[in-house]
Amino acid sequence: MLIYATRPVLRPSYGWNVPMARPSEFNEQDVVGRCRAGEQEAWRELVTRYQDMVYAIARRVAGPAAEDAAQETFLRVFRKLHTYRADGGAKFSSWLYRVAYNVACDVVARRRPTGIPADEYEQRYEGPGPEELAGSAEHAGLARAALAEIRPDYRNVLELYYLTGKSYEQVAEIADLPLGTVKSYIHRGKKAVLASLRRAGVADSLAGGM
Amino acid sequence: MMNCENFTEILAAGEDASAPEIEEAREHAAVCEECGRLAEAFGGVEAALADVPPAPAAFASRVMARLPLGPERRPLPLPARVDLLPAWIFSGVAAAVGAVLVGVVAYFAYTDPEGFAAAANAFNNMPAVDATTFGSIVGATAAAAVVAGFLGYYYLVPTE
Numbered sequence: 112m113l114i115y116a117t118r119p120v121l122r123p124s125y126g127w128n129v130p131m132a133r134p135s136e137f138n139e140q141d142v143v144g145r146c147r148a149g150e151q152e153a154w155r156e157l158v159t160r161y162q163d164m165v166y167a168i169a170r171r172v173a174g175p176a177a178e179d180a181a182q183e184t185f186l187r188v189f190r191k192l193h194t195y196r197a198d199g200g201a202k203f204s205s206w207l208y209r210v211a212y213n214v215a216c217d218v219v220a221r222r223r224p225t226g227i228p229a230d231e232y233e234q235r236y237e238g239p240g241p242e243e244l245a246g247s248a249e250h251a252g253l254a255r256a257a258l259a260e261i262r263p264d265y266r267n268v269l270e271l272y273y274l275t276g277k278s279y280e281q282v283a284e285i286a287d288l289p290l291g292t293v294k295s296y297i298h299r300g301k302k303a304v305l306a307s308l309r310r311a312g313v314a315d316s317l318a319g320g321m
Numbered sequence: 322m323m324n325c326e327n328f329t330e331i332l333a334a335g336e337d338a339s340a341p342e343i344e345e346a347r348e349h350a351a352v353c354e355e356c357g358r359l360a361e362a363f364g365g366v367e368a369a370l371a372d373v374p375p376a377p378a379a380f381a382s383r384v385m386a387r388l389p390l391g392p393e394r395r396p397l398p399l400p401a402r403v404d405l406l407p408a409w410i411f412s413g414v415a416a417a418v419g420a421v422l423v424g425v426v427a428y429f430a431y432t433d434p435e436g437f438a439a440a441a442n443a444f445n446n447m448p449a450v451d452a453t454t455f456g457s458i459v460g461a462t463a464a465a466a467v468v469a470g471f472l473g474y475y476y477l478v479p480t481e
Contacts, residue, residue, distance in 0.1 A: 151390050158381045166376035181376065185384045250365030257366060273370035277336065294337075301333040308362050309329070 139203050147192055158185055161204065164274070165211045168285075171270040172215035176222060180215040187214055205284045212271070212285050257307040261300055268293055269300035323349040328356045332363055406477045415470065 137160055145153030162181070169180035187210055195206050258266050268286055272293075275281040283293045323331075323345050331338045331346040338346070350357040406414075430437040450458075 149390060151385075154388060154390060155381065155385055158384050162376040162380055162384070163373050166380065167373045178377070178380075181380065182384055182387060186387060189388050250362070250369040253362060254366040254369040270370060273367060274373060276371070298333055301335070302329065304366060305329050305333055305359065305363060308359060308366070 140197055143192070143195070143197070143203050154189075161207055164204075164208065167274055168208060168211040168271070169215045169218075171274065172212060172267055173218045176218045177215075180218040181211070183218065184211040184214045201284065205281055208271075208275075208281075209285045209287065212267075216267075253308065254304075256311065257304040260307050261303045265296050265300040265303065268296040269304075272297050272300075325349075325353060325356055328353070329359075332360060405479075408474075408478050411474060411478045415473070 137156070142153050142156050142160075146157055165184050166177060166181045169177040169184065173180040184207075188207060191210070195201075195203065197203065258270075261269070268282055268288070271282045271285055272279070275285070279290060279293050279297070282288075282297070283290045286293065288296075328346055328349050331342050334342070350360055
């Protein structure tokens with residue numbers, strides 16, 4: 112002990128008082144590699160890690176069909192994982208969210224009754240229901256009311272924008288749209304939300320309620 | 322001078338607005354009550370939209386059940402490892418415990434041969450057991466020692 116105290120260089124690399132490094136950190140590329148090898152535990156790690164975000168995208172885009180869309184996303188990732196290339200510069204998470212977004216759009220399209228044109232159906236789909244938005248009930252209600260009035264393509268992009276922590280680049284990757292289009296959709300979407308808030312006079316009622 | 326319409330523009334621009342614009346908007350919100358409340362309500366809406374609630378319970382398990390993978394290997398429900406001792410200390414302690422046991426018996430036999438002989442006779446005079454039972458007892462004892470050694474090593478010695 113005396114030696115340890117006076118000459119710390121002599122400490123063993125591990126032992127009484129040196130905590131062991133634990134491999135607890137999530138390494139995206141490592142887990143993806145192990146998933147490719149068909150390792151069951153790696154798949155569980157991957158699903159657990161990304162389920163919240165995938166489910167959130169599914170909720171926002173596919174509404175009540177979120178569970179189907181989210182499950183279908185991971186099944187599609189299972190089948191298509193060999194097409195993901197890390198060296199292309201794309202983060203795995205962006206690639207995964209893009210799959211989630213596409214699957215959710217497909218699910219919405221599949222549920223469209225035959226005989227109704229896609230555009231018209233999208234206009235009818237009224238955006239997220241009460242259970243699809245969290246936050247304070249008051250603000251979730253405002254958000255829902257405002258979103259219901261926005262064009263579906265603006266709405267989807269706007270929702271992705273907030274889900275991704277306000278990253279134009281990631282939204283462009285996920286929705287497969289040019290960056291300029293994404294920026295313009297988001298700006299118009301926000302203005303539509305603001306206009307809706309002003310029109311409804313909710314700013315007044317909110318303040319009155321507090 | 323900023324009006325309510327400009328204010329909405331700046332609010333919609335968010336982080337893309339310039340610092341002077343944001344400052345001007347702040348000044349406007351301080352004097353225009355309606356715009357101040359609008360900014361507040363919009364902030365709340367943005368927070369609601371940014372919220373990522375957790376996926377439903379057991380969602381991961383439902384997905385795993387649908388993935389065409391082999392049966393899942395679950396780790397044994399063992400208590401967490403202690404990882405306290407380096408291997409050389411563990412081996413040294415195990416060897417020392419064995420040596421002490423042998424030493425105690427030898428010391429007893431050396432200092433009190435008659436007592437040791439009496440104890441050995443008492444052991445020999447135990448109710449007779451057949452060879453199979455005796456073998457089982459010896460085997461179980463040896464297996465218990467091996468398992469104890471293995472568990473001790475597993476729990477106490479860290480792996481690199």
